[in-house]
Amino acid sequence: MRHGMVNKKxxxxxxxxxxxxxxxxxxxxxxEQIKTTLPKxxxxxPQADKIITLGKKDTLQTSxxxxxxxxxxxxxxxxxxxxxxxxEKRSGGYTRIIKAGYRYGDNAPMAIIEFVDRxxxxxxxxxxxxxxxxxxxxxxxxxxATA
Numbered sequence: 001m002r003h004g005m006v007n008k009k010x011x012x013x014x015x016x017x018x019x020x021x022x023x024x025x026x027x028x029x030x031x032e033q034i035k036t037t038l039p040k041x042x043x044x045x046p047q048a049d050k051i052i053t054l055g056k057k058d059t060l061q062t063s064x065x066x067x068x069x070x071x072x073x074x075x076x077x078x079x080x081x082x083x084x085x086x087x088e089k090r091s092g093g094y095t096r097i098i099k100a101g102y103r104y105g106d107n108a109p110m111a112i113i114e115f116v117d118r119x120x121x122x123x124x125x126x127x128x129x130x131x132x133x134x135x136x137x138x139x140x141x142x143x144x145a146t147a
Contacts, residue, residue, distance in 0.1 A: 032122040033114035041111040055079035
């Protein structure tokens with residue numbers, strides 16, 4: 001019997017769904033806010049909450065489970081060190097979904113999924129600071145000497 005086997009398929013194979021979930025979890029942990037379609041955000045929310053709850057337990061087994069599920073030691077460390085400390089007093093509901101209109105092109109409903117009480121600066125982790133280059137006056141072209 002198939003009782004209790006219902007989950008979102010997202011029009012993908014099971015391997016693709018697992019990879020999608022893992023990549024979205026890592027991005028959410030790294031940037032603390034991502035923009036995606038509404039069904040994907042609803043699919044991600046319970047998994048992200050479970051990862052934070054898992055990170056709040058400080059045992060070797062939970063550390064191994066985090067690395068196993070995220071496949072990224074940096075993300076697992078961030079969950080253990082910063083996110084679990086931030087949500088120490090909170091008993092659930094670590095993420096929120098904000099509807100963000102419709103995507104131009106296929107009119108898919110978009111949503112922003114973010115951590116509650118997120119770090120605003122985490123969104124700029126990979127973006128390089130623009131270097132302001134001073135425009136130097138162009139050197140006068142030297143005319144070839146005629147002998």
